[in-house]
Amino acid sequence: MSYIPISPKEREAMLAAIGVKSLDDLFEAVPAAHRFPKLDLPPALTEMEAASELAELAAANESTRDLVSFLGAGMYNHYIPSVVDHILRRGEFYTAYTPYQPEISQGTLQAIFEYQSLMTALTGMEVSNASHYDGATAAAEAVNLAWAQFRGKRTKVVVSPTVHPQYRQVIRTYTQGMELELADETGAGLESDPAALAEQVDANTALVIVQYPDFFGRVYDYTQLIETAHEKGALVCVVVNPTALALFKTPGEMGADIVVGEGQPLGIPMWYGGPSLGFFTTRKKFVHKMAGRLVGETVDNRGQKAYVLTLTAREQHIKRERATSNICSNQGLLALASAVYLSLVGKSGLRQVAESCYHKAHYAAEQLSQIDGVGLCFSEPFFHEFALCLPVPVEEVNAHLLEHGILGGYDLGQDYPSLKDHMLIAVTEMNSKEEIDALVEVIAEVAHD
Amino acid sequence: MNAPANLKYTKSDEWFDPATGKMGLTDYAQGQLSDIVFVEILVEAGDAVEAGTAIASVESVKASAEIYASAGGSAVAVNESLADAPEVLNSDPYGAGWMVQLENGAPGEVMDAAAYEAYCAEREH
Amino acid sequence: MTELILTEEAKVVEPTIFDLSSPGRTGVTFPDPDVPRAELPDSMLRADLPLPELAEVDVVRHYTRLSKFNYSVDDGFYPLGSCTMKYNPKINEDTCRLPGFLFTHPLQPIETVQGNLALMHTLQEWLKEISGFAAVTLQPAAGAHGEFTGVLIMRAYHKSRGDDKRVKMLIPDSAHGTNPASSGMIGLDVVQIPSDARGNVDIEALKAQCDDTVVGIMLTNPNTLGMFDEHVEEVIKIVHDCGGLVYGDGANLNALLGIVRPGDLGIDVMHFNLHKTFAVPHGGGGPGSGPVGVAAHLADFLPAPLVGILEEGDDELAPLFGFVTPEKSIGRMKAFHGHFGGGLVRAFTYIVMHGPDGLKDIAQYAVLNANYVQARLRGVYPIPYDRICMHEFVAEGRVEGTDVRALDIAKRLMDYNFHPPTNYFPLIVHEALMIEPTETENKDTLDRFADVLIQIAEEAKTDPDLLKSAPHNTKFGRMDEVKAARELVLCCWLPEDYSNQ
Structure with missing residues (x-):
């Protein structure tokens, strides 16, 4: 199978115009010893055969359509309205390049402008960029912003241990070339409130990173922490779950400087972890230090309102090694997905989703905590995820659940030794009462064995 | 292209005024950058400035540049107002567009206005 | 420079999703929870969620209209150097x-x-x-x-x-x-x-x-x-x-x-x-x-x-x-x-x-197409590093005896329904036009593209203003990039007096 639309006759005419005899003659600059290797790959399949091979691979999985899922921990099983994919499947959107030629890219540009607007409305912030790779890399880019803002003169970043473990790993990986002290003690402080974190903030602190709801689903008001950090001159980044923001006070209201997060809950399939969407919002005063593309409103030379990529001199293609970040490709198409999702569910729909998650999660938590030997790990308010203490290893519980067609929660012991036998359970609008009751029943069985 | 006779100039297109100790970027430089939309002064009053080190970073709609100190000395003032009005660097690079003022500023490698004009003319080709 | 100022009626207007919002409209709704309601923590709730309100058809039409403002590989030739804008199989x-x-x-x-x-x-x-x-x-x-x-x-x-x-x-x-x-x-x-x-x-x-x-x-x-x-x-x-x-x-x-x-x-x-x-x-x-x-x-x-x-x-x-x-x-x-x-x-x-042979074909035809376009344009636009190229080549976007620039040529190409090549990159070529046809274009397209570029070189001599004010046949003209960067309007919201109470 090939997508090359050139006939042998046309090829010969083209070679003649170039002045070479064969296709192979075009490659004389390539060292002869290594030219034209024989690649050990399976022979080409037709579309029909490929479709069947891929279908077989996909069918070898048990997806959250085959299983009842209570797995969250950074990716959530939400309903995606049909319209979202219909829009994404328009070739005009998905086969376009980055909108560097605004005259013929207004579709992408206006959609991103709307995405930026929707994200600032959701987070309560002033500006949003056109996206990062995912929530974790967006959090790491917050460190880059703070580093650039203080020009490397403040060298400490305080990361709450209740920020997603993989996000903390990514931050550590990203910053290993900086002379940076990363304070993130995972062993202690999981139960204490944000005030404990404030004690770590000093005059050398560039940035404080907290999560909202935190990794255990808990909802804290960070206003006081942010005030304390600001008194020391530090910036504060809040990693948020966007669905939760339909219900809860925004980090913008709490005074945050940067709000980032994983946009997957907003109309993007889990897709085994990606691609998803990292959103990044901040205050206008930091816009020049923010990485990533940015769309601004303007007019064209006919007097029409229009949109362009703006402040591009901040970016790598112009600023090169002095740029805040090297980001180039972003998640444009998935930013569009989120814009379509948010437009479609709107004010009332997103609130419905969030409330549904909240009530179902609380129902599940209440039912589960009535099982002997099983209890909620924390007493703070939570959104749609909670940590459950079990009398037996999580692995054992999950194995039983899987036998009953249920994907159990995330094993917290793998990241937090003090939370051995603790499971993080996520409940969304997709989980029916019946499914929750089944979860409770199986866990009760395992607990009493 | 305008280069006042009383100033000294660097090859990297900055000026220094020996009379006031002020420095900034030249008319030629602002023309090359075109519309400047962002300025960040990298030194603070009280800092010791070494000739040839970066004192500011500017961004226009199409380019970015580091501005280097045309002289060394102790910074006594920086032009805070540029942050809110970067376009002044285009309209008045030698006046309101000054960036940093030094006390007892000693020029680095600089040339006079005539030499600088010739240097700019050379690069036009 | 000739500039076309449109009357209000003639302008292309697609309001933003916030402009289109109308209090009380709903798109997708969700079932009520089938569990008892839990108490919400009052002190932590947000007062207002300022998202737009639209019906499904509003959303579909809005984004469909926006899609039509885009040029894409499914629309036509996209010879964007270093970006490999090949056909994306369905x-x-x-x-x-x-x-x-x-x-x-x-x-x-x-x-x-x-x-x-x-x-x-x-x-x-x-x-x-x-x-x-x-x-x-x-x-x-x-x-x-x-x-x-x-x-x-x-x-x-x-x-x-x-x-x-x-x-x-x-x-x-x-x-x-x-x-x-x-x-x-x-x-x-x-x-x-x-x-x-x-x-x-x-x-x-x-x-x-x-x-x-x-x-x-x-x-x-x-x-x-x-x-x-x-x-x-x-x-x-x-x-x-x-x-x-x-x-x-x-x-x-x-x-x-x-x-x-x-x-x-x-x-x-x-x-x-x-x-x-x-x-x-x-x-x-x-x-x-x-x-x-x-x-x-x-x-x-x-x-x-x-x-x-x-x-x-x-x-x-x-x-x-x-x-x-x-x-x-x-x-x-x-x-x-x-x-x-x-x-x-x-x-x-x-x-x-x-498979192995198909992959080799990709490279060979990508290189064939680039060399063919290069051969067609030789003598029309300067090619500073002129030898057998690989999948792309760089020409200088200037025409002897005119002050037309690469940018003008790029914008004029849009009038002929082509996406412009990458321009002003790589930095080491003056007025660079970087052309990468990819292997998924046929000879007719490449010929038409070369013909158009040759014609544009002629236009540069006879009517340079036509290039400098291009594009003319697109829905939008050249943008005021200074205004965008100076005024920095980066988002829009619901109007101040918006209320669905």
């Missing part, structure tokens, strides 16, 4: 949306996602075979992300040998901006190496920089002039001799499929752009996918986790795939496992449908 859109892929959670037990893991493991193996590297990570999200992964690996390699004084990254002057930016992100000193008169790395200039402080060189080959470096093996040897490593920017791999394997040339580490070479669509800016391949001595440093075989299979039993962590891993580049659905599944489908 079957890939179907395979990546198979429910088994779409609805799997990244933290599911490995036993339940053997299909995903088998696909990833196979793709790792194929990319190794195509590139000649010993190991591949699929985790990086995009080309620049892969580069960043690569430079972290290079740095970690030197550090693991106690070689702490290496701080210098050599980067040719024709490189993509992401190369110096990736190096800058970990605090390396970037040293630029000039090109020689034939578009190769200047060997003497390179030698002058090679010492025991060199981390390595970031080499794009074919380079951004579209030239295969004629001394590539010598360049690699010089850098290796001073203890440095060679990073290969895989942006231009489309020219090398089945032609030469970067690993065989001695390159130590390289990223792939699945969204260029392997037909993953560009999506209006992303998502991309940027796997990284490394030679054996760097395999232990790859980000974690990789997909490995945990239990070997036999004739009856499939192997058990799972995750493995390289011994000296640099860490983790993003959450979860890379751009699985949108990136890896599409690229897998593309490779499986091409």
Whole structure:
């Protein structure tokens, strides 16, 4: 199978115009010893055969359509309205390049402008960029912003241990070339409130990173922490779950400087972890230090309102090694997905989703905590995820659940030794009462064995 | 292209005024950058400035540049107002567009206005 | 300059989604919870959620209208140099949306996602075979992300040998901006190496920089002039001799499929752009996918986790795939496992449908098409590095005796329904127009494109204003970029008096 639309006759005419005899003659600059290797790959399949091979691979999985899922921990099983994919499947959107030629890219540009607007409305912030790779890399880019803002003169970043473990790993990986002290003690402080974190903030602190709801689903008001950090001159980044923001006070209201997060809950399939969407919002005063593309409103030379990529001199293609970040490709198409999702569910729909998650999660938590030997790990308010203490290893519980067609929660012991036998359970609008009751029943069985 | 006779100039297109100790970027430089939309002064009053080190970073709609100190000395003032009005660097690079003022500023490698004009003319080709 | 000012009626107007909002309209609604309601924590609730309110049809029409303001590969020729805007096969859109892929959670037990893991493991193996590297990570999200992964690996390699004084990254002057930016992100000193008169790395200039402080060189080959470096093996040897490593920017791999394997040339580490070479669509800016391949001595440093075989299979039993962590891993580049659905599944489908011969055809025809357009334009526009090119070439966008610029030519092309080439890059060519036709264009299209460029060169002489005020036939004209940057209107919201109470 090939997508090359050139006939042998046309090829010969083209070679003649170039002045070479064969296709192979075009490659004389390539060292002869290594030219034209024989690649050990399976022979080409037709579309029909490929479709069947891929279908077989996909069918070898048990997806959250085959299983009842209570797995969250950074990716959530939400309903995606049909319209979202219909829009994404328009070739005009998905086969376009980055909108560097605004005259013929207004579709992408206006959609991103709307995405930026929707994200600032959701987070309560002033500006949003056109996206990062995912929530974790967006959090790491917050460190880059703070580093650039203080020009490397403040060298400490305080990361709450209740920020997603993989996000903390990514931050550590990203910053290993900086002379940076990363304070993130995972062993202690999981139960204490944000005030404990404030004690770590000093005059050398560039940035404080907290999560909202935190990794255990808990909802804290960070206003006081942010005030304390600001008194020391530090910036504060809040990693948020966007669905939760339909219900809860925004980090913008709490005074945050940067709000980032994983946009997957907003109309993007889990897709085994990606691609998803990292959103990044901040205050206008930091816009020049923010990485990533940015769309601004303007007019064209006919007097029409229009949109362009703006402040591009901040970016790598112009600023090169002095740029805040090297980001180039972003998640444009998935930013569009989120814009379509948010437009479609709107004010009332997103609130419905969030409330549904909240009530179902609380129902599940209440039912589960009535099982002997099983209890909620924390007493703070939570959104749609909670940590459950079990009398037996999580692995054992999950194995039983899987036998009953249920994907159990995330094993917290793998990241937090003090939370051995603790499971993080996520409940969304997709989980029916019946499914929750089944979860409770199986866990009760395992607990009493 | 305008280069006042009383100033000294660097090859990297900055000026220094020996009379006031002020420095900034030249008319030629602002023309090359075109519309400047962002300025960040990298030194603070009280800092010791070494000739040839970066004192500011500017961004226009199409380019970015580091501005280097045309002289060394102790910074006594920086032009805070540029942050809110970067376009002044285009309209008045030698006046309101000054960036940093030094006390007892000693020029680095600089040339006079005539030499600088010739240097700019050379690069036009 | 002739400018067309439109009357209000004639203007193209698509209000924003916020302008279109009307209090009380609803799009998609959700069922009421089938469980008892829990108490909400009053003090933590937000007062207002200022999102728009629209019906489904409003949303569909709005985004459909917006889509029509875009030019795309499905619309026509997109010869954007260094971006490889090839046709994106439709079957890939179907395979990546198979429910088994779409609805799997990244933290599911490995036993339940053997299909995903088998696909990833196979793709790792194929990319190794195509590139000649010993190991591949699929985790990086995009080309620049892969580069960043690569430079972290290079740095970690030197550090693991106690070689702490290496701080210098050599980067040719024709490189993509992401190369110096990736190096800058970990605090390396970037040293630029000039090109020689034939578009190769200047060997003497390179030698002058090679010492025991060199981390390595970031080499794009074919380079951004579209030239295969004629001394590539010598360049690699010089850098290796001073203890440095060679990073290969895989942006231009489309020219090398089945032609030469970067690993065989001695390159130590390289990223792939699945969204260029392997037909993953560009999506209006992303998502991309940027796997990284490394030679054996760097395999232990790859980000974690990789997909490995945990239990070997036999004739009856499939192997058990799972995750493995390289011994000296640099860490983790993003959450979860890379751009699985949108990136890896599409690229897998593309490779499986091409096979070894099909992949070689891709490179050969991509190079044929570029050389053909170059031959057609020779003598019309200056071509500063004029020899057999690879998948792209760079012309100068100027016409003798006129003051027309590359930008004007680019904008005028839009009037003929072509996407312009990349312009003003690479920086080392004055008024650069960088043309990459790709292998998925036929001769008729290439001829028409060349004819139009020849005609534009004529127009430049007879009616230069026509170019300087172009485009004319598009829905939108040239933009006021200064206004955008000075006024900085970056979002819109619901009007102040908006209320659905």
